Amino acid sequence: MTEIERFENSNIFEKRKQDHVRIALDSRVQFELGTGLNRVDLIHEALPNFNFSEISLRRNLWGQQFEAPFFISSMTAGHPQSLAINTTLAKAAADKGWLMGVGSQRRELRDPRAVAEWTQIRKKFPQVRLAGNLGLAQIIITPVAQIQELVDGLQAVALFIHLNPLQECLQPEGTPQFRGGAEALARLVDGLSVPVIVKEVGCGFSQATLQRLDNMGLYAVDISGKGGTHWGRIEGYRSQEGSPLFEAAQTFKDWGVSTTESLINAQEALKKTKSWASGGVRSGLDAGKLIAMGAEMVGLAKPFLEAAVQDVQQDVQAGSSLATDSRSADSIFTGSLLTEKMSLLEHELKIAMFCTGCKDLQELATKRVWKWQT
Numbered sequence: 001m002t003e004i005e006r007f008e009n010s011n012i013f014e015k016r017k018q019d020h021v022r023i024a025l026d027s028r029v030q031f032e033l034g035t036g037l038n039r040v041d042l043i044h045e046a047l048p049n050f051n052f053s054e055i056s057l058r059r060n061l062w063g064q065q066f067e068a069p070f071f072i073s074s075m076t077a078g079h080p081q082s083l084a085i086n087t088t089l090a091k092a093a094a095d096k097g098w099l100m101g102v103g104s105q106r107r108e109l110r111d112p113r114a115v116a117e118w119t120q121i122r123k124k125f126p127q128v129r130l131a132g133n134l135g136l137a138q139i140i141i142t143p144v145a146q147i148q149e150l151v152d153g154l155q156a157v158a159l160f161i162h163l164n165p166l167q168e169c170l171q172p173e174g175t176p177q178f179r180g181g182a183e184a185l186a187r188l189v190d191g192l193s194v195p196v197i198v199k200e201v202g203c204g205f206s207q208a209t210l211q212r213l214d215n216m217g218l219y220a221v222d223i224s225g226k227g228g229t230h231w232g233r234i235e236g237y238r239s240q241e242g243s244p245l246f247e248a249a250q251t252f253k254d255w256g257v258s259t260t261e262s263l264i265n266a267q268e269a270l271k272k273t274k275s276w277a278s279g280g281v282r283s284g285l286d287a288g289k290l291i292a293m294g295a296e297m298v299g300l301a302k303p304f305l306e307a308a309v310q311d312v313q314q315d316v317q318a319g320s321s322l323a324t325d326s327r328s329a330d331s332i333f334t335g336s337l338l339t340e341k342m343s344l345l346e347h348e349l350k351i352a353m354f355c356t357g358c359k360d361l362q363e364l365a366t367k368r369v370w371k372w373q374t
């Protein structure tokens with residue numbers, strides 16, 4: 001068995017993914033000092049010249065219309081609870097007309113059974129717009145044709161590639177093998193049929209890295225900055241207290257570039273590539289600030305995971321078979337907490353737009369309605 005095959009071993013993989021979901025919901029893994037958005041103000045407009053009902057959140061991407069500039073940021077897949085969680089997320093994304101990033105498809109590259117989860121979900125929600133997800137370490141060692149098969153299987157509208165060097169260093173089964181990453185990204189962009197978006201997982205980007213990424217033909221970089229879920233901390237809490245990885249994770253618990261600083265870096269460095277933003281986004285006002293500062297799309301992970309898990313738990317109490325590991329997508333989820341959360345975000349973003357005098361996203365992005373707090 002090769003090293004990679006050992007890491008891909010089903011039991012280890014499923015345990016890791018379940019640990020991630022459990023620990024991601026622990027408040028200790030959230031970066032307590034925030035995203036830096038508390039230093040940004042939107043400029044109040046007391047006399048907007050339109051009605052609230054006229055505000056449009058619509059965003060066109062790749063010839064398709066999305067009902068809001070939000071996306072469900074890539075999370076989980078491939079373990080006993082993930083079918084229920086992902087069904088809940090996909091239903092909500094389909095109902096709301098939002099984009100959804102799926103969790104890492106690393107396992108699908110080597111285990112065709114892992115594809116079944118998404119096949120079921122795709123069958124149930126044919127209209128949902130999904131974006132695939134792989135890590136840099138995987139695309140370095142995987143032929144583009146095989147990645148294209150994953151994209152086709154999911155009927156993905158785009159592919160996220162995550163860069164997560166800190167996480168790979170602190171993960172007991174981590175693969176911090178990034179040599180040749182830039183070349184692999186360039187090959188992928190060249191050979192793949194859908195747009196490629198590079199993202200971090202909560203540690204953000206420096207200007208220098210963004211300058212290098214700008215020449216690769218990527219559609220966007222999702223800066224996924226520091227301010228919310230911190231993956232160094234999550235991996236640290238998977239290791240035994242006092243162990244070297246636990247201690248190292250404590251040392252690096254504040255590592256990263258904040259979401260605000262990363263977006264400013266992106267505005268400076270990205271000339272050909274769009275900026276997307278995530279990492280600690282917790283309200284529609286946060287999203288309004290990020291769009292005003294130049295983000296085309298805004299993503300959230302942990303708040304949606306939390307709502308989806310609660311919806312699944314309520315479903316279990318109500319006696320649905322789907323929320324267990326039944327591996328069937330036949331029950332209907334109401335997804336009520338999740339869709340309420342999504343509606344609240346839309347409503348808050350609209351309030352931010354009304355109170356800055358911006359009727360649509362184009363105006364919010366171009367009217368320079370933000371300033372640093374004094």
Ligand SMILES: Cc1cc2nc3c(=O)[nH]c(=O)nc-3n(C[C@H](O)[C@H](O)[C@H](O)COP(=O)(O)O)c2cc1C
Pocket residue numbers: 020021024073074075076102103104133160161162199200201202224227228229278279280281299300301302303305
């Ligand atoms: C449980 C969980 C699993 C995640 N898995 C992935 C993943 O497979 N691929 C990826 O690119 N990002 C993954 N992420 C990172 C998120 O997409 C996001 O970048 C990060 O959590 C910061 O956003 P947040 O502060 O809103 O949680 C995961 C996040 C969570 C909470």
